[in-house]
Amino acid sequence: MTATGQHILIVEDEPQLAHLLEDYLEQSGFQTSIIHDGSQVSQSIRAREPDLVLLDLMLPGVDGMTICREIREFSRVPVIMVTARFEESDRLRGLELGADDYICKPFSPREVVARVKAVLRRSTEGSRKIPPTLHIDESRFKAALHGKDLDLTAVEFQLLKILAADPGRIYSRSQLMDQIYNDHRIVSDRTIDSHVKKLRKKIAVVSPDEELIHSIYGVGYKFEC
Numbered sequence: 001m002t003a004t005g006q007h008i009l010i011v012e013d014e015p016q017l018a019h020l021l022e023d024y025l026e027q028s029g030f031q032t033s034i035i036h037d038g039s040q041v042s043q044s045i046r047a048r049e050p051d052l053v054l055l056d057l058m059l060p061g062v063d064g065m066t067i068c069r070e071i072r073e074f075s076r077v078p079v080i081m082v083t084a085r086f087e088e089s090d091r092l093r094g095l096e097l098g099a100d101d102y103i104c105k106p107f108s109p110r111e112v113v114a115r116v117k118a119v120l121r122r123s124t125e126g127s128r129k130i131p132p133t134l135h136i137d138e139s140r141f142k143a144a145l146h147g148k149d150l151d152l153t154a155v156e157f158q159l160l161k162i163l164a165a166d167p168g169r170i171y172s173r174s175q176l177m178d179q180i181y182n183d184h185r186i187v188s189d190r191t192i193d194s195h196v197k198k199l200r201k202k203i204a205v206v207s208p209d210e211e212l213i214h215s216i217y218g219v220g221y222k223f224e225c
Contacts, residue, residue, distance in 0.1 A: 007031045008116060009050040011041055011067070012082070013059050021054065024109040025116065038062035042070045049077055052120055054112070055099075057083040065097060072098035078119045082107075092172050095219065100169065122168030134212075136161055145206045155180055156199045159192075163213060163223035172220040196221055 008025050012018040013036045022032045033050070035041055039061030045053070053071070057064035068079055081094045081102040094102055100119050103112060133146045141157045143150045152160065158180045163171065173189045180192075200213055214222050 005031070006051040006120060007033070007048075009041075009044065009053045010034045011038070011053060011059065011064070012036065012056045013038075014056075020109055021112060024113050028113050028117075030116070036060075038064065038067055041067045042074075045071060045075060045077065049075060052078045052080065052116055052123075054116070055079055055081050057081060057094075065093065068094065068097045068099055078123045080112075080115055080119055082112075092174070092219065095170055095172050096175050134164065136164065145203060145210075148206045150202045150206060152199070152202060155195055156202070159195055159199055160213075160223075163221060167223050167225075170216050170219055170222045176220065192221075 008030045010018050010021050010025075010032055012021065012034065015036065018034045018036070022034060025032050033044075035044055036059075038059035041053075041055075041062070055064045055067060059067070062070075064081060064083070068081065071077065071079060078100045079098065081099045082105065083094070083102060084105040100123070101115055103115055135144045136157075137143070138161065141152075141154055143152055143157055143160055150156075150160075159176065162176065162179055173192045176192050177189075196213055196215075200211075203210065203212055210225065212223055212225055214224055216222060
């Protein structure tokens with residue numbers, strides 16, 4: 001099989017599982033390396049940044065949530081969290097810390113490979129997924145689609161700008177609230193949902209057949225065309 005040349009860092013303290021993932025990823029043409037101890041991850045990424053990190057949450061040394069926060073202080077490398085935690089709050093927290101996706105144990109190794117490919121595809125081709133006819137003018141808080149002004153409010157403009165800046169990335173409602181309302185006012189999840197609904201309506205007026213803002217059930221929203 002032709003190698004992709006892409007390097008996947010597997011952070012997993014169970015050797016058998018780590019080597020199983022290694023085998024499947026290498027069969028798909030990826031290069032891999034394995035770290036078992038969480039305290040070594042940030043240093044390793046600084047020394048040789050991989051193309052993607054598969055990050056287990058329950059690790060000796062430093063836990064996966066802390067590692068993800070540390071990584072995001074110096075790198076935008078894609079991170080997929082691998083966790084045995086099924087609670088929605090844990091998944092949301094991981095996404096809020098900057099993870100690009102999550103996989104719950106037990107999982108199929110083939111699913112992991114498919115998720116890796118999907119996240120890599122989003123990260124390398126994301127900028128091309130923004131419709132060339134979408135124009136965002138930050139200096140005037142104006143956005144136009146197919147040359148037609150969307151007539152957005154300030155909040156709707158900020159919402160579109162945040163989502164369109166990183167196509168395919170899933171943002172939780174709390175992430176969007178934190179970035180839009182940086183004065184830390186108290187607003188509910190329904191407030192974001194309401195703004196998204198209005199933004200979609202304005203996009204539909206200009207382009208009825210084009211869906212740009214996608215809902216991710218139980219998590220939040222992403223921009224993708």
